[in-house]
Amino acid sequence: xxxxxxxxxxxxxxxxxxxxxxxxxxxxxxxxxxxxxxxxxxxxxxxxxxxxxxxxxxxxxxxxxxxxxxxxxxxxxxxxxxxxxxxxxxxxxxxxxxxxxxxxxxxxxxxxxxxxxxxxxxxxxxxxxxxxxxxxxxxxxxxxxxxxxxxxxxxxxxxxxxxxxxxxxxxxxxxxxxxxxxxxxxxxxxxxxxxxxxxxxxxxxxxxxxxxxxxxxxxxxxxxxxxxxxxxxxxxxxxxxxxxxxxxxxxxxxxxxxxxxxxxxxxxxxxxxxxxxxxxxxxxxxxxxxxxxxxxxxxxxxxxxxxxxxxxxxxxxxxxxxxxxxxxxxxxxxxxxxxxxxxxxxxxxxxxxxxxxxxxxxxxxxxxxxxxxxxxxxxxxxxxxxxxxxxxxxxxxxxxxxxxxxxxxxxxxxxxxxxxxxxxxxxxxxxxxxxxxxxxxxxxxxxxxxxxxxxxxxxxxxxxxxxxxxxxxxxxxxxxxxxxxxxxxxxxxxxxxxxxxxxxxxxxxxxxxxxxxxxxxxxxxxxxxxxxxxxxxxxxxxxxxxxxxxxxxxxxxxxxxxxxxxxxxxxxxxxxxxxxxxxxxxxxxxxxxxx
RNA sequence: GCCCUGGUAGUUCAACGGAUAGAAUAGAAGUUUCCUAAACUUUAGAUAGCAGUUCGAUUCUGCUCCGGGGUACCA
Numbered sequence: 001x002x003x004x005x006x007x008x009x010x011x012x013x014x015x016x017x018x019x020x021x022x023x024x025x026x027x028x029x030x031x032x033x034x035x036x037x038x039x040x041x042x043x044x045x046x047x048x049x050x051x052x053x054x055x056x057x058x059x060x061x062x063x064x065x066x067x068x069x070x071x072x073x074x075x076x077x078x079x080x081x082x083x084x085x086x087x088x089x090x091x092x093x094x095x096x097x098x099x100x101x102x103x104x105x106x107x108x109x110x111x112x113x114x115x116x117x118x119x120x121x122x123x124x125x126x127x128x129x130x131x132x133x134x135x136x137x138x139x140x141x142x143x144x145x146x147x148x149x150x151x152x153x154x155x156x157x158x159x160x161x162x163x164x165x166x167x168x169x170x171x172x173x174x175x176x177x178x179x180x181x182x183x184x185x186x187x188x189x190x191x192x193x194x195x196x197x198x199x200x201x202x203x204x205x206x207x208x209x210x211x212x213x214x215x216x217x218x219x220x221x222x223x224x225x226x227x228x229x230x231x232x233x234x235x236x237x238x239x240x241x242x243x244x245x246x247x248x249x250x251x252x253x254x255x256x257x258x259x260x261x262x263x264x265x266x267x268x269x270x271x272x273x274x275x276x277x278x279x280x281x282x283x284x285x286x287x288x289x290x291x292x293x294x295x296x297x298x299x300x301x302x303x304x305x306x307x308x309x310x311x312x313x314x315x316x317x318x319x320x321x322x323x324x325x326x327x328x329x330x331x332x333x334x335x336x337x338x339x340x341x342x343x344x345x346x347x348x349x350x351x352x353x354x355x356x357x358x359x360x361x362x363x364x365x366x367x368x369x370x371x372x373x374x375x376x377x378x379x380x381x382x383x384x385x386x387x388x389x390x391x392x393x394x395x396x397x398x399x400x401x402x403x404x405x406x407x408x409x410x411x412x413x414x415x416x417x418x419x420x421x422x423x424x425x426x427x428x429x430x431x432x433x434x435x436x437x438x439x440x441x442x443x444x445x446x447x448x449x450x451x452x453x454x455x456x457x458x459x460x461x462x463x464x465x466x467x468x469x470x471x472x473x474x475x476x477x478x479x480x481x482x483x484x485x486x487x488x489x490x491x492x493x494x495x496x497x498x499x500x501x502x503x504x505x506x507x508x509x510x511x512x513x514x515x516x517x518x519x520x521x522x523x524x525x526x527x528x529x530x531x532x533x534x535x536x537x538x539x540x541x542x543x544x545x546x547x548x549x550x551x552x553x554x555x556x557x558x559x560x561x562x563x564x565x566x567x568x569x570x571x572x573x574x575x576x577x578x579x580x581x582x583x584x585x586x587x588x589x590x591x592x593x594x595x
Numbered sequence: 596g597c598c599c600u601g602g603u604a605g606u607u608c609a610a611c612g613g614a615u616a617g618a619a620u621a622g623a624a625g626u627u628u629c630c631u632a633a634a635c636u637u638u639a640g641a642u643a644g645c646a647g648u649u650c651g652a653u654u655c656u657g658c659u660c661c662g663g664g665g666u667a668c669c670a
Contacts, residue, residue, distance in 0.1 A: 029611070031611095031613090321667050359670090364599095387664095390663085450607095457600080458608090460607095469619085472618085479633090527611095539618090594631085595631090
């Protein structure tokens with residue numbers, strides 16, 4: 001039982017005995033006492049003031065007295081206005097630390113066969129261009145969220161739906177056929193996804209040029225778009241693709257393979273992965289089928305031009321198109337098909353879609369439609385909606401080339417990490433491969449932490465001209481502290497310093513603060529799981545590391561003569577290191593043994 | 596137009612309806628005979644505006660101002 005629970009239960013009993021008020025212990029949440037007051041935990045007594053018919057001070061005093069008399073963990077207390085500040089018996093914290101240290105998986109709840117099965121969809125790229133910064137945020141959030149859910153006792157299936165069909169792919173293919181001159185990733189010495197992305201941009205350039213020429217001949221923009229031979233060719237190619245034309249399918253397959261091997265490389269470096277990948281080319285027909293089924297049941301209706309719609313006005317939304325007049329499917333149709341296949345493959349209890357907030361409306365509609373179509377999970381699917389990554393100039397636009405490429409960004413972060421390390425002389429005497437590994441860990445750590453520490457719902461502004469910080473609330477700051485703790489522990493081991501019994505030592509203020517914070521880890525993980533919040537974990541770890549740094553500067557660890565006191569400090573260091581490592585791994589960030 | 600969403604120090608971010616709104620960076624001033632100074636200590640600086648709900652509002656409600664997104668045959 002955690003100290004918070006003990007106090008909450010104590011207060012609950014106190015209130016019952018003193019005033020006859022029934023209060024659920026779970027609703028009493030002790031908070032850390034502000035540092036300008038004496039105490040470890042604080043209870044807000046206002047909720048009982050009215051029923052007790054006494055002043056807040058009197059209520060605080062009575063509850064405080066009751067706790068001192070009846071709860072051994074409570075040493076003393078003070079009351080400021082309506083706030084009851086409780087001081088825990090100092091040596092009690094040692095047993096708390098001992099308890100945490102004895103449980104290697106403290107804070108982690110393992111999943112069992114009966115645990116809920118959660119499917120997390122993230123990444124979901126198009127195959128016509130490389131991954132960019134927006135995808136990086138998506139990937140990191142999706143991966144971290146999955147790790148957190150696992151740590152909270154869920155079975156998790158990480159999945160990816162690859163948008164491998166549609167007009168955008170045909171554009172790249174067409175440009176490659178017309179102007180590619182048989183180039184391959186090997187010949188060009190380029191990652192496949194980048195090569196295809198180049199052709200997508202190339203298509204757009206020629207297309208724009210064509211439009212201008214047509215408009216110069218007196219056409220309006222709309223007319224030009226309709227008359228464009230290039231676009232007509234792309235559409236014809238899509239039609240052939242849908243008809244299963246062997247030549248088009250062959251080219252499509254080959255080029256998609258190039259893209260996938262490029263994506264794999266990016267995912268690997270980013271440290272994310274998937275248990276199961278779906279492709280829209282496999283799911284869009286399923287969706288069509290499902291929509292036609294809905295049409296029969298009267299959930300959808302057909303317009304005169306043959307298009308199929310759903311009327312959602314009764315639910316406060318609009319009419320939604322599901323099949324175009326030419327019978328082809330739209331995004332929504334594909335998502336319905338994908339949902340069907342997924343629930344056929346897995347007994348999913350909960351579905352989470354990690355997708356940008358620009359699609360909030362889409363998921364509102366999807367949830368309703370799945371529900372109407374009889375999918376029982378539809379109503380409470382979760383759209384984990386995150387804000388966009390913006391550049392100082394505004395939104396990133398891939399066709400205009402104003403994107404921050406994921407591969408470039410990672411490379412830049414790593415090389416910056418290497419330079420900074422070298423400047424600081426950190427890497428002297430290490431082998432080339434060790435240097436490389438540390439630069440990789442630190443560079444990616446900086447990037448990942450930068451994107452994960454922020455509330456996912458908020459938009460992020462990223463200025464490519466300003467390098468991501470390595471000081472302050474950053475990944476490298478945390479990694480550095482970890483490496484330093486590991487160094488102390490290594491030295492302790494070399495010197496044969498073992499941890500002995502320290503339970504009788506009276507810990508000082510900073511040591512207590514650290515133990516208290518370590519003890520909070522379990523609660524933070526659980527809360528992060530409930531709120532789907534990697535940011536919560538990130539800021540917890542940062543605070544932990546800051547507390548450790550303060551402790552570290554105030555205490556000799558290895559040089560401490562008293563074996564019991566030294567043991568307490570070594571144990572604190574060991575548990576801190578372990579907690580940092582665990583917390584960071586929930587974010588998908590590695591920590592280096594030295595740096 | 597309608598719907599959703601955000602507005603907190605110069606900047607990047609915090610704050611289950613709780614105390615004097617916290618950090619970090621940039622600025623100013625210090626600490627190195629010390630287990631890794633990517634550290635630590637001190638200092639200055641903010642809730643867009645106006646009402647309301649109550650013991651108490653950055654948080655909840657309404658209006659105004661500013662930004663972002665969506666809005667039926669793009670994904």
